Amino acid sequence: MINVTVANFEAEVIEASMHTPVLVDFWAPWCGPCKVIGPLLEKLETDYAGRFKLVKIDSDQEQQLAAAFGVRSIPTCVLLMNGQPVDGFMGAMPEGQIKAFLDKHLPAGAEEAEADAAEPDAQDALAQGDLDGALEKMREAVQAAPDNDDARFDLVKLLLEMGQDDDAKVAFAPVIAKTAGVRRLDSLQRWMAARDAQADVPDPDARAAELQAAIAANKRDFDSRFALAQLLMAYGQWTAAMDELLEILMRDKAWKDDLARKTFIAILDVIDPPKPKVAEGQVPPEDPTVATYRRRLSSVVLS
Structure with missing residues (x-):
C-alpha cells in the first residue's frame, strides 16, 4: 500500500497501471467507513499476491486529485488499468463484494487459472454420472485456489448432494466468516441448516x-x-x-x-x-x- 500525492501520482498510479491494475482508495482521517474498508483492502492486496496494486489518497490533503476523479463522498475506490479508470465503487462494502468487483476486472492468478481449468473436467464427470471423479476434481480446484468461492461452492454442494454432510461442513468451515458478504455461501449455510434441522426427525x-x-x-x-x-x-x-x-x-x-x-x-x-460458456455478448x-x-x-x- 502506497500513499499517493500530486507529486508521485503519475509514477505510482498512471505508469504503474500500464502493467498492473491499480486500485485507488480515496479516504480521510476523520472518515469512519474509511477505517473499516482500509484494512480490508490492504488484506486483499496481500491475498491477491500482486494481481493489483493498492494506493491511498487523502482526499482532504489532495483535493486536486479528488476533484479530478469526481469524488463526492468517501470512501471511494477507483480501479485504473492502462492509465485509465475502468470502474469504481463507493462506501465500505463487505469483503465478498469487493472480491467480486476485483475478480470482474483482474486477470486470473495462477491458482485461479488452475481452479478454472478443473471446473470443466468436474462438470463433464458429473454429466457422465461419475460423482467420485467430479468430487476429486472439485477437491483439486479448492486445494489449488482456497479463496475461490465458486470452486468451494461447487465442492460443498456436491458433498451435500452425496449425503456427506460432515465432509461438507469441514470443506465449508474456512469460509463461514464470509457468509454475510457472499450470498452463495450464505445459501449453502441455509441448506446445511435445513438438513441439520431434520437430523432428529425419525419419520x-x-x-x-x-x-x-x-x-x-x-x-x-x-x-x-x-x-x-x-x-x-x-x-x-x-x-x-x-x-x-x-x-x-x-x-x-x-x-x-x-x-x-x-x-x-x-x-x-x-x-x-x-452456466455453459457462450460467445462473447451472448x-x-x-x-x-x-x-x-x-x-x-x-x-x-x-x-
Whole structure:
C-alpha cells in the first residue's frame, strides 16, 4: 500500500497501471467507513499476491486529485488499468463484494487459472454420472485456489448432494466468516441448516403430515410452513419448498426479517446449474425451473 500525492501520482498510479491494475482508495482521517474498508483492502492486496496494486489518497490533503476523479463522498475506490479508470465503487462494502468487483476486472492468478481449468473436467464427470471423479476434481480446484468461492461452492454442494454432510461442513468451515458478504455461501449455510434441522426427525413423512395438518387449520401458521419448507428443502424437494415459502411471502413479505425470502433465494442458488460458456455478448440460457420461480418471487415481492 502506497500513499499517493500530486507529486508521485503519475509514477505510482498512471505508469504503474500500464502493467498492473491499480486500485485507488480515496479516504480521510476523520472518515469512519474509511477505517473499516482500509484494512480490508490492504488484506486483499496481500491475498491477491500482486494481481493489483493498492494506493491511498487523502482526499482532504489532495483535493486536486479528488476533484479530478469526481469524488463526492468517501470512501471511494477507483480501479485504473492502462492509465485509465475502468470502474469504481463507493462506501465500505463487505469483503465478498469487493472480491467480486476485483475478480470482474483482474486477470486470473495462477491458482485461479488452475481452479478454472478443473471446473470443466468436474462438470463433464458429473454429466457422465461419475460423482467420485467430479468430487476429486472439485477437491483439486479448492486445494489449488482456497479463496475461490465458486470452486468451494461447487465442492460443498456436491458433498451435500452425496449425503456427506460432515465432509461438507469441514470443506465449508474456512469460509463461514464470509457468509454475510457472499450470498452463495450464505445459501449453502441455509441448506446445511435445513438438513441439520431434520437430523432428529425419525419419520420425515409423519412430520410432514403433522405440519400440513397445522397449516390446514391455520394458513397463517408461518412457523409450521417454514418448518415444512425446511423439511422439503432438506430432502431436495425444491419446488415444493419454494411453494411453501411463497405462501408465507404472499401473506407477510418481511416475516422474521425476510427469512422466507432469503431461504427462497438460497434454494434458487443451490438448484441453479452451472452456466455453459457462450460467445462473447451472448447470455447463457437460464434453467426453466429457476427462471419460473425467480419470476414468481419477483411477482410476489413487488406486488
